[in-house]
Amino acid sequence: MEPGAIYFDGNSLGRPLRSTLEALTDAIQQQWAQGLIRSWDRWRELPLQVGDQLGQSLLGACRGEVVVADSTSVNLYKLARAATAAQPLRRVVVVEEDNFPSDHYVLQGMAAFSDLEVRTFPVDPDEGWHLQDLDKALDEGVALVCLSHVSYRSGALADMKGITRAVHARGGLVLWDLCHSVGVVPIDLTDAGADLAVGCTYKYLNGGPGAPAFLYVRQELQERLRQPIWGWFGQQDQFEMASTYRPVQGIGAFQAGTPSILGALAVAEGVRVVAEAGMPAVREKSVALTSYAVDLAERWLEPLGFRLASPRDPLRRGSHISLHHPHARHLTGVLIEDGVLADYRAPERIRLGLAPLTTSFCDVHDGLRRLGELASEHLRTSEAAT
Amino acid sequence: MEPGAIYFDGNSLGRPLRSTLEALTDAIQQQWAQGLIRSWDRWRELPLQVGDQLGQSLLGACRGEVVVADSTSVNLYKLARAATAAQPLRRVVVVEEDNFPSDHYVLQGMAAFSDLEVRTFPVDPDEGWHLQDLDKALDEGVALVCLSHVSYRSGALADMKGITRAVHARGGLVLWDLCHSVGVVPIDLTDAGADLAVGCTYKYLNGGPGAPAFLYVRQELQERLRQPIWGWFGQQDQFEMASTYRPVQGIGAFQAGTPSILGALAVAEGVRVVAEAGMPAVREKSVALTSYAVDLAERWLEPLGFRLASPRDPLRRGSHISLHHPHARHLTGVLIEDGVLADYRAPERIRLGLAPLTTSFCDVHDGLRRLGELASEHLRTSEAAT
Numbered sequence: 170m171e172p173g174a175i176y177f178d179g180n181s182l183g184r185p186l187r188s189t190l191e192a193l194t195d196a197i198q199q200q201w202a203q204g205l206i207r208s209w210d211r212w213r214e215l216p217l218q219v220g221d222q223l224g225q226s227l228l229g230a231c232r233g234e235v236v237v238a239d240s241t242s243v244n245l246y247k248l249a250r251a252a253t254a255a256q257p258l259r260r261v262v263v264v265e266e267d268n269f270p271s272d273h274y275v276l277q278g279m280a281a282f283s284d285l286e287v288r289t290f291p292v293d294p295d296e297g298w299h300l301q302d303l304d305k306a307l308d309e310g311v312a313l314v315c316l317s318h319v320s321y322r323s324g325a326l327a328d329m330k331g332i333t334r335a336v337h338a339r340g341g342l343v344l345w346d347l348c349h350s351v352g353v354v355p356i357d358l359t360d361a362g363a364d365l366a367v368g369c370t371y372k373y374l375n376g377g378p379g380a381p382a383f384l385y386v387r388q389e390l391q392e393r394l395r396q397p398i399w400g401w402f403g404q405q406d407q408f409e410m411a412s413t414y415r416p417v418q419g420i421g422a423f424q425a426g427t428p429s430i431l432g433a434l435a436v437a438e439g440v441r442v443v444a445e446a447g448m449p450a451v452r453e454k455s456v457a458l459t460s461y462a463v464d465l466a467e468r469w470l471e472p473l474g475f476r477l478a479s480p481r482d483p484l485r486r487g488s489h490i491s492l493h494h495p496h497a498r499h500l501t502g503v504l505i506e507d508g509v510l511a512d513y514r515a516p517e518r519i520r521l522g523l524a525p526l527t528t529s530f531c532d533v534h535d536g537l538r539r540l541g542e543l544a545s546e547h548l549r550t551s552e553a554a555t
Numbered sequence: 556m557e558p559g560a561i562y563f564d565g566n567s568l569g570r571p572l573r574s575t576l577e578a579l580t581d582a583i584q585q586q587w588a589q590g591l592i593r594s595w596d597r598w599r600e601l602p603l604q605v606g607d608q609l610g611q612s613l614l615g616a617c618r619g620e621v622v623v624a625d626s627t628s629v630n631l632y633k634l635a636r637a638a639t640a641a642q643p644l645r646r647v648v649v650v651e652e653d654n655f656p657s658d659h660y661v662l663q664g665m666a667a668f669s670d671l672e673v674r675t676f677p678v679d680p681d682e683g684w685h686l687q688d689l690d691k692a693l694d695e696g697v698a699l700v701c702l703s704h705v706s707y708r709s710g711a712l713a714d715m716k717g718i719t720r721a722v723h724a725r726g727g728l729v730l731w732d733l734c735h736s737v738g739v740v741p742i743d744l745t746d747a748g749a750d751l752a753v754g755c756t757y758k759y760l761n762g763g764p765g766a767p768a769f770l771y772v773r774q775e776l777q778e779r780l781r782q783p784i785w786g787w788f789g790q791q792d793q794f795e796m797a798s799t800y801r802p803v804q805g806i807g808a809f810q811a812g813t814p815s816i817l818g819a820l821a822v823a824e825g826v827r828v829v830a831e832a833g834m835p836a837v838r839e840k841s842v843a844l845t846s847y848a849v850d851l852a853e854r855w856l857e858p859l860g861f862r863l864a865s866p867r868d869p870l871r872r873g874s875h876i877s878l879h880h881p882h883a884r885h886l887t888g889v890l891i892e893d894g895v896l897a898d899y900r901a902p903e904r905i906r907l908g909l910a911p912l913t914t915s916f917c918d919v920h921d922g923l924r925r926l927g928e929l930a931s932e933h934l935r936t937s938e939a940a941t
Contacts, residue, residue, distance in 0.1 A: 182587075202570065240625070240786070243812055270798050271786055274789070278785030322796075377817060379598075379816045398629060398664060408899075412656050426628030428626075432817070515796050
């Protein structure tokens with residue numbers, strides 16, 4: 170990043186760690202170039218090892234419940250199909266209206282290829298959603314509920330435990346999308362009684378563009394659920410070359426084809442660094458960063474027509490906030506040109522992602538001041554034009 | 556690789572190119588670390604660009620028919636489901652008995668989740684298979700035939716054009732697995748009238764362990780076929796964040812989630828180097844290498860109980876050969892310990908992959924001489940023991 174630039178997109182693509190290049194250089198020069206095919210002895214279990222590392226240090230999962238593999242969409246597909254196939258009398262999948270678009274796409278695709286029905290329930294685009302709205306969407310036909318732990322737009326943080334309990338009371342399973350919470354919000358899947366989860370690693374885990382995603386299946390469900398993409402890495406004794414699929418026991422069966430080794434190694438670096446910092450410290454800085462941004466926005470930006478489009482209570486949000494402004498699209502453009510990298514999110518929101526490991530309080534101060542200056546300028550120009 | 560070692564596994568994991576590390580270092584230090592989220596402007600189309608580069612230079616595909624994405628298994632799943640969904644009155648998928656095991660697994664999984672039937676037809680494990688055996692398996696119920704272009708075990712090379720024509724005559728589609736032929740055998744999907752293809756990039760394309768695979772869909776089929784994993788990278792104007800899936804036109808819709816960018820860049824290096832060498836030269840050296848290996852095996856190894864388990868005609872094989880020996884498993888072990896890296900393939904075969912870019916005639920000479928010496932020793936020891 171050029172000197173003086175400010176990065177508010179660590180929630181979209183985390184910055185590379187210094188150790189990432191070192192780890193990949195070693196993997197290419199030693200493991201791949203020297204070890205060659207023999208390195209599969211160490212690579213074979215890598216997706217499970219990195220999965221355990223991630224699961225145990227950041228997700229509150231037990232050993233053997235997480236694997237790093239494929240993309241978030243492919244993992245969501247595998248788990249959602251597994252969950253619905255296991256409950257043939259329940260043909261409805263419920264998804265929050267404001268869930269990340271590609272989660273909708275995966276479920277819509279599943280419905281188009283089957284007799285499943287996708288049902289949405291309303292969500293407040295700024296404040297997140299309320300249990301009673303979800304509750305109205307639940308009935309005896311619901312096999313699965315797909316929810317984001319942290320909303321990609323508002324940053325609203327869901328009550329994982331309460332919601333999981335409510336869905337379980339109606340007999341369904343819950344699949345959590347952890348993309349916007351993993352590595353930045355404390356997660357305890359075991360304590361929450363969570364069933365299934367997926368997430369990406371290129372945001373707060375700094376795994377790099379398109380790094381492999383992860384998936385979680387609660388141990389007791391692993392026997393009962395069967396994912397649909399039967400592949401080489403789910404097979405027992407793969408080098409026996411049996412032509413009949415006999416899946417391994419446990420989370421390994423939720424893998425499909427050959428996993429990206431360089432990708433998994435990059436993920437391992439990100440997980441290690443976040444775990445070293447420790448989730449309590451990471452969360453503390455995250456809350457302080459978003460709170461500081463909200464304070465400054467109130468003081469400097471609300472008078473210029475901005476409105477906080479995220480929960481005001483820091484305990485009810487993740488590590489990004491959104492600011493609504495009628496000219497948000499234009500303002501995001503000039504802000505980026507000015508070296509403050511932020512995201513426009515429809516409708517009419519500037520989204521500021523504050524990655525605790527790499528965002529400073531000075532970044533927040535300077536970035537919001539700059540946004541205020543640009544907005545004032547824009548206001549003056551618009552007024553002069555009218 | 557340690558000095559003196561010989562690598563006969565370039566058909567399983569190709570060696571890294573010198574430019575791979577350079578390309579990935581640049582991608583991490585410049586594109587990712589400096590460009591950050593802005594680099595998605597150039598990365599967004601990368602899977603399609605590398606797909607075109609691969610398709611046009613090595614597959615005889617037209618522009619817009621190939622994309623680099625996901626793993627071979629996930630791609631096979633997407634295309635096989637797309638092909639069978641488009642032909643609801645045909646419920647049979649035919650697969651060669653000796654196809655790569657994971658191709659079987661993917662199809663078995665599809666059948667377990669639907670009303671599809673998987674039908675196999677016999678293949679000679681050494682010589683490959685005959686059109687009449689396939690023909691017997693074809694009838695009006697067959698939607699799709701899945702075949703390997705080059706057999707993973709024997710190296711037998713299929714007549715892509717003749718077979719495709721035979722299947723088309725019965726109204727089915729053909730899906731070619733190009734894992735063992737891409738980058739080493741001339742392929743002309745357009746001339747062959749091929750429908751669908753998948754393949755990996757970590758063998759003769761030197762993309763690295765778990766590098767993204769590719770898929771091909773003939774242009775005229777792209778409108779008609781709809782793949783089942785509807786994802787973020789198949790969506791029109793993805794950053795409009797529409798919650799309804801509207802796929803892009805063309806091959807892009809066969810993508811699912813966020814693609815591995817480092818993986819695609821490594822693939823681009825491999826494709827570039829093979830294309831620079833030129834497929835005629837690559838094939839010429841490949842034929843010379845396997846022919847030399849067959850000659851030496853006849854002279855040195857047949858007297859020791861080995862038998863060629865690959866087609867003797869070099870035009871009927873890819874770039875690896877298999878040698879049958881009753882103690883192949885044991886001999887492969889001692890051969891590898893001795894620094895000659897080869898593969899054991901059940902039943903009772905040593906497989907020698909001769910990657911033209913990185914295998915020398917001296918490697919073939921020295922490796923086979925060493926195998927002969929070890930086999931003689933083994934024979935003496937076994938005789939002494941009896």
